[in-house]
Amino acid sequence: MPGRSDITYFGAGPALLPTEVLERAAAGLVDYNHGGLGLAEISHRSEPAAAIVREARADLATFLDVPTDEYEVILMQAGGTGEFSATVYNLVGAWVLRERAKLVAQGLPDDDTSPELLSALRSKVDSELRLDYLVTGSWSLKAYQEAQRLLGADKVNLVADARKEVDSRAGSPSKFAAIPAEETWVSRLSPNAAMVYYCDNETVDGVEFPEFPPALVPAAGNTTAPIVADMSSNILSRPVPVRNYGLLFFGAQKNLGSTGITVAIVKRSLLPQPSADLLRALHLPIGPIVLQYDIIAKNDSLYNTLSIFDVYIAGQVIKKLLATYPDDKAAGQEAVSARKAKLIYAALDAHQDVYRVAPTPAARSRMNIVFRVVAAADGGDAAEKAFLKEASALGLTGLKGHRSVGGIRASNYNSISEEGAAKLASFIDAFAKKCKA
Incomplete structure (x- = not known):
């Protein structure tokens, strides 16, 4: 039988992990820091667990140059598929609060029970609330479809659709073969979108944006909406212009660690959420509390039981990267x-x-x-x-x-x-x- 050193594993995820990280984690799984308990046994409320989470978040912010005064790094569960829903719930909530603030600044009552305020907000939801999606592969398509399921198709705007691209190569093997040119879709961006969503690297189809889409750079002036990106399969492989994003997320099981945790890097101004009563009055969906970014952030990523073993592995991967590329x-x-x-x-x-x-x-x-x-x-x-x-x-x-x-x-x-x-x-x-x- 072949040994680990005989294999080069090109699986898409769960993916190959550094052997030295696994060896360290294996020892910690039996007895972490000579405390008599393993990483899968220590309480997520314990100080050793909290320290593991703090270090992983801080090291990740260092490696990606995250401006932590403006952005929160949170660790959570649910995977990339869960984030398809979480992005909708959280960004719609942030949009509602922004529109509410505008109305109050115009003189409407600062009271969620005010019929006048509720009427004006409902009108905005009906006429202006949109989520914009660039569909360039299987995963962004799934995210787009989930948004439609949660909000209704009328609220979800398909800005770019790579399935409509014509691939001139004979026998092209994929329906997602190209990223639509910006000039073909930039005019379709919604004027007051809650977010513009895209997948930076499509794991199934082998399609990757070569850079942050120039049309979405804040200085370009094409949209003021928060940009949201799924970076599950190319995070940590190149620098990220974090300030261009309202939110970026990624599952751990490609470049970061083992299956079980997801990371979201969220602009702090997008964290606050409206009350459930206000969302209910506006006929908008109320997301599960475990997908609410501000709750997770307020609890230092330990609102509910997080897999500390998986966080430890991710933390060790980041430490290895920082040691390999210190400058x-x-x-x-x-x-x-x-x-x-x-x-x-x-x-x-x-x-x-x-x-x-x-x-x-x-x-x-x-x-x-x-x-x-x-x-x-x-x-x-x-x-x-x-x-x-x-x-x-x-x-x-x-x-x-x-x-x-x-x-x-x-x-x-x-x-x-x-x-x-x-x-x-x-x-x-x-x-x-x-x-x-």
């Missing part, structure tokens, strides 16, 4: 990520008669490299099965594509070494030459 931090990891992705894409592009990369070059993800073996495009999948079998024999595992799109997917997360990426690139080249022999 340039996320920019240092970005350089490595770019080199690894370049190696793999170069091997694929060298054999375009054998491989078809799913997204167009401008939208290619550094994190999730999605492609098909063209020899399987005739209706059979023998070539892709052979590719996966031969790769596995070499210790290159976790390469099967997502069940919804098939094909091959190499998830090139931070824990994949440059040597591992080079080994995959070498196999891609060798397999192609064998196919053409």
Whole structure:
């Protein structure tokens, strides 16, 4: 049987973790800090647990250069899918409070039971409340659909839809192959949106925004709405212009740690929420309290029982990153990520008669490299099965594509070494030459 050192695991998540982090966590799982209890046993109300949470949050803020006077870093449960709902509940609530403040400033009573105030707020909800979504892949599509489910389709604006992009490449293997050009959608942004939502990296489809969308930069003046981003599969792989966002979130199980915790970095001005009575009077949904960012923030991320073991693993991953890149931090990891992705894409592009990369070059993800073996495009999948079998024999595992799109997917997360990426690139080249022999 192969050992851990014999395997390079390209699974999309739960993903590969640094071996030294796992070894440290394994020891702590039995006896943390020689206290006689393991990390999965200590109370989340205990000082050791609180310290683990504090350190993880602080180190994460340091690595990403989060301005903590303006933003709150919170740890919570629910995963990325839970955040599809949480973003709706919290950003709609923040919008209601902003509109309420405007009305009070115009002279309406500062009283949530005032018929005059309620009437004016209901009118605003009916005519102005919108959530804007850029749909560029499977996960942003799911987020858009959840918003429709919670608020109704009339409140959710599909600003950009990558499914309508025409991919001129013959036999394109994905319905999400490109990111729509900004000039095609910027005019569709709502004038008073509660948020503009996008997914920075689409794990299933291998599509990544190369940078923060220029049209959404606050100075561009195209929208004043808070920008919300799902960064679950590319966080910690490059610097983040935090001040451009109202909120960004990410699940831990790609670049940060193990499954079980989610991080939200929220602008403090967006944290306060209206009362449940006011939301009820406006016929707006009231979210579960465990998804309410301000409650979690006020309780230092320990409102309910958080998995301290998972927080510990995430904290150790961040400490390793800070030790590896003490000066340039996320920019240092970005350089490595770019080199690894370049190696793999170069091997694929060298054999375009054998491989078809799913997204167009401008939208290619550094994190999730999605492609098909063209020899399987005739209706059979023998070539892709052979590719996966031969790769596995070499210790290159976790390469099967997502069940919804098939094909091959190499998830090139931070824990994949440059040597591992080079080994995959070498196999891609060798397999192609064998196919053409």
